[in-house]
Each structure stands twice: as structure tokens, then as C-alpha cells.
Amino acid sequence: MAKVLMKGNEAIGEAAIRAGCKNYFAYPITPQSEVAEYLVKRLPEEGGVFVQGESEVAVGYMIFGAAGCGERVMTTSSSPGVSLMSEAISYIAAAQCPAVFVNIVRGGPGLGGILPSQGDYFQATKGGGHGDYRLLVMAPDGVQEAVEMTMKAFTLAEKYRNPVMILGDGLIGQMMEPCEFPDDLKTEATNKDDWATNGMDYRKSDKRNLVKSLFLDPTELNNNNLILKAKYDKMRKEEVRYEEYNTQTDYQVLIVSYGTMSRVCRTSIDLLKKDGIEVAMLRPQTLFPFPEEAIYNAATKENCKSVISIEMSMGQMVEDVERSVKGQREVEFYGECGGDIPSPEKIIEIIKGLL
Amino acid sequence: MQTEIKFAGFGGQGILLSAKLIAYAAMKQGSFVAWVPSYGPEMRGGTAYCTVVISDKLIGSPIIKNPTHLVAMNRPSLEKFAPDVKKNGIILINSSLIPVRSEREDITELIVPANDTAIQVGSVKAANIVALSAFAAKSELVDMEILKKCIKEEFAAKPKIIPLNMKAFDEGVAIARQS
Structure with a gap:
């Protein structure tokens, strides 16, 4: 069809x-x-x-x-x-x-x-x-x-x-x-x-x-x-399902984000790449079961300095991200939840603050 | 390459439909597309708007603050969104309802008396098709024959109104060509 x-x-x-x-x-x-x-x-x-x-x-x-x-x-x-x-x-x-x-x-x-x-x-x-x-x-x-x-x-x-x-x-x-x-x-x-x-x-x-x-x-x-x-x-x-984005690079920051928010992050990652900044994303497709092992592996990659959970909430999935990273990296959070979806530019600003 | 078009006007002016038709035509040409309506409380009495994103690659964020082009069907839409349009974009102004202009020097204004033209061909309801075809002809974003086919498909259940909309389509193209 x-x-x-x-x-x-x-x-x-x-x-x-x-x-x-x-x-x-x-x-x-x-x-x-x-x-x-x-x-x-x-x-x-x-x-x-x-x-x-x-x-x-x-x-x-x-x-x-x-x-x-x-x-x-x-x-x-x-x-x-x-x-x-x-x-x-x-x-x-x-x-x-x-x-x-x-x-x-x-x-x-x-x-x-x-x-x-x-x-x-x-x-x-x-x-x-x-x-x-x-x-x-x-x-x-x-x-x-x-x-x-x-x-x-x-x-x-x-x-x-x-x-x-x-x-x-x-x-x-x-x-x-x-x-x-x-x-x-x-x-x-x-x-x-x-x-x-x-x-x-x-x-x-x-x-x-x-x-x-x-x-x-x-x-x-x-x-x-x-x-x-x-x-x-x-x-x-x-049943764990997830998608990786830009993880084959030497990224310094790993974003964990899902649904609509992950699409904004994808745009931000593309724009940051043009500035020579590599950022990767792991997008959980299943939220339960949660891709704990995949996040741990992506977070502990050699040059990855920090992990950030970006959500249209006041910080919910971030607790599962912290659990997955097991204290091996700092886990940051950014979220907005009034209904206005954060812009790619806002995400870029937040990411640059982590570098 | 990604292009974003914001269609804006009063509820009932066929804003969502014009936007859907250009998205549909672009999809048929093999592009990635997203059609994002405003569904917030603004719909009641304010400006209704809808953004179409057309891209040659998978679309990231479909939420666009600064669109490439704007199709403004009423005055509040022009005043609200004209400042957001990226430079070198097209701003279509429905001059039947909008007595002012965008006051932008860095864009192309396309002045289309969409309501008056639609009334001339038979019904003011076709004003959105006049504006759509004029915009499509000027921007060259989609193949005009494919767009025409999409309109016929959309109205397939109401074949009686197809000839009217085809006339409106041709008039819109003519206005764009003369401008």
C-alpha cells in the first residue's frame, strides 16, 4: 500500500x-x-x-x-x-x-x-x-x-x-x-x-x-x-527497544530523550555537529522495559563527559537514567512542561553549558 | 534542504486544508513532510495556523518558530507572524482582507486578493485555493500538476465543487505569474 x-x-x-x-x-x-x-x-x-x-x-x-x-x-x-x-x-x-x-x-x-x-x-x-x-x-x-x-x-x-x-x-x-x-x-x-x-x-x-x-x-x-x-x-x-543517534562519533555528551522531545534533540545534534560539537542521543522506544544496559554502555564511552535527560516534564525519566548510569557519570536534567515544546536552540544552549 | 510554510488566518478560512494539500503534494513527490496544526486555546476566536515542513531528509523538530514562508489570510496573522519569517522568504498577503503590508524589506511580498478572486469564480470558500495555488506557483515548492491532482482527490467526494476549485486554482497561478 x-x-x-x-x-x-x-x-x-x-x-x-x-x-x-x-x-x-x-x-x-x-x-x-x-x-x-x-x-x-x-x-x-x-x-x-x-x-x-x-x-x-x-x-x-x-x-x-x-x-x-x-x-x-x-x-x-x-x-x-x-x-x-x-x-x-x-x-x-x-x-x-x-x-x-x-x-x-x-x-x-x-x-x-x-x-x-x-x-x-x-x-x-x-x-x-x-x-x-x-x-x-x-x-x-x-x-x-x-x-x-x-x-x-x-x-x-x-x-x-x-x-x-x-x-x-x-x-x-x-x-x-x-x-x-x-x-x-x-x-x-x-x-x-x-x-x-x-x-x-x-x-x-x-x-x-x-x-x-x-x-x-x-x-x-x-x-x-x-x-x-x-x-x-x-x-x-x-522487549527492550531503543534507537541510537550519532553514537558512532567521539561524543562528549549523551542525551537521553524520547517521543516528540527526542526529535527536537535530533535537530539540535545536527546543528551542533555543524559547529564541530559531537553529541549523541539514546532514544528509548520502550519506557518499560527501560534500556538500562544500552544507556550504561553509551554513557561510559571514553570521551563522554556527561549524560542529560531532556523531557517535557519536570524530571521523571531522569530517575531511570540515573539508575542506568549507576553513578559512572554526572546525570543532568532539562525539562519544560507548560505545553510549549523547547526549541532546538534552547537545547543547544543547555548542551553547551555542559561542555 | 528543509522548507517551512506557515498558513494562518481565521478558523473557517480553510487554513488547515491548504496546508494539508501542499504537504500531500510534496509527499507525492517523495519528500518527507509534517503538518502541524495549532490546536491550543488560540483556535477560539484568534488566529488559526498550521505549519508544513517539507524536507529531503527525515524531519527532526516539526515545531518551527521561524518559517521560510508565510501565507497570511487575515490581518492579525500577518501582524503576528510576519516578523518571524526568515529573510528571503515569501509572505503572501490576502489583500481582500488585509489593508496593510508586512513592513519587511528582506522578503518577497506576494499580494493576492484571494477572497475577491474566489467570489469572482463563484464562491468565497475557494479563497484558500486561490492563495494556495498563487503561493505554490511563486515558491515553486511543488509540481503544479501534482498539486492540482491532490485538490481533485481531496474533493473526490464532492465532485460538484471541483470545477470551481480548478478555476480558483488557475486564477491564483495567474496572479502569481503577473506579480
């Missing part, structure tokens, strides 16, 4: 359809409402269902219901909406159901603003809801990557029977860029007969399946948490 020019939000909707998602529940919120606008038209054409919930709390449990039945299911929202869904996300993780959550992040805390932000890093990677669970979190830096990550998210959610989150931001959702939908990213849905409440007649079985997150017996609860932990450890081994 030829490339099409699409808004990130619409492309995410189309990607979900191409990945075989037939169930989409949502509640409108800027800056991601176009996903629902797109899918309300497209899903019925594909035999799918869109239901607008009465609130994000309700949507979270609609997702739980469909996921518990073994269906491919997605919702999209933005920061305050994801806060409301967080209780259900915790339940879904505890009950080991696959589901895809897309957060097109806006400024916070509270109602905040509607412009791009990366202030939900903690919420996404450290658990917005309660208990010992993790989400597999992917952060696209443009429309094409948003498409690919959305398609992969369904496969990964089923592989781990765990919710997967796409962490975008208002720019990724609102921007149009050329994109294509690679057929090979669509996978067959896994057989879920041994756990999903998909109907005993449907699966021709006398065995009842129970999807639950309540384990009153301490041994049983501990065992469930051990099962979850084993899955998160497996993600750490198998």
Missing part, C-alpha cells in the same frame, strides 16, 4: 483495525478525540464495535470485560482520563488480560492544559494504579512509529497477557505525517481457551474459566504476584 498522509490520532485508529482490533471503547478528551471520531466510522465497516462510555472509569471496565472474553480491545485517552482508568488497569494486569491503552499525553497535573507534555512518564512506567504491576510502555516519536507500535501492542499484550500502553503526546496525535501500515505486523490472535471467559459452548469445554483479581489467600496472592513478576522480568530480557 502506498503511503498516506494522516493525523497521528487517525493513524492509531487505522493501525488498531489493521491489527485485528474489533472492540474500541472510549470517552472523548483533547488532544486525542480524533481516534474515536475516526473509529466510529471505520469500525462498523470492519464488523467492529465502538461504545462511548459514560466516563473513563466505565471505559476501563468495558476494556476489562472485553479483554476477559479474549477479544482484541483498545481504548485511547489523555492524561486525566487515564488517571480515571488506572484502577481498571491494575485489575486487568492482576487478572492477566491483554489490552491496549493509548495515552496521548497533555499537560498536568490536574486538568492542566491540552498541549503536548511528557508528564505521565511516572504514571505509565511506575504504575498509575495500585499494586505490583507493570505496563509494557512504548513511546513513538512520530506518526509512522505510532502506527507500528499500535500494531505490535496487540501482539505483545497477548504474548504477556498484560496491558500494553502507547505513550504519545498531543503533537504526535495532532500532527500529520506520511505513514504506511505494514501487513507483517498483524498477527493471528492467540488461542485463549484455557483462561478467557469466551463461553463454554464456544470453546467446546466443560471447564469453567474464571477471570479475577481477588486472591484472599496470602499464598495464592503471593503466587499471582510471582507470576506477574516473572512476566516483567521476561519483558526486561526480550
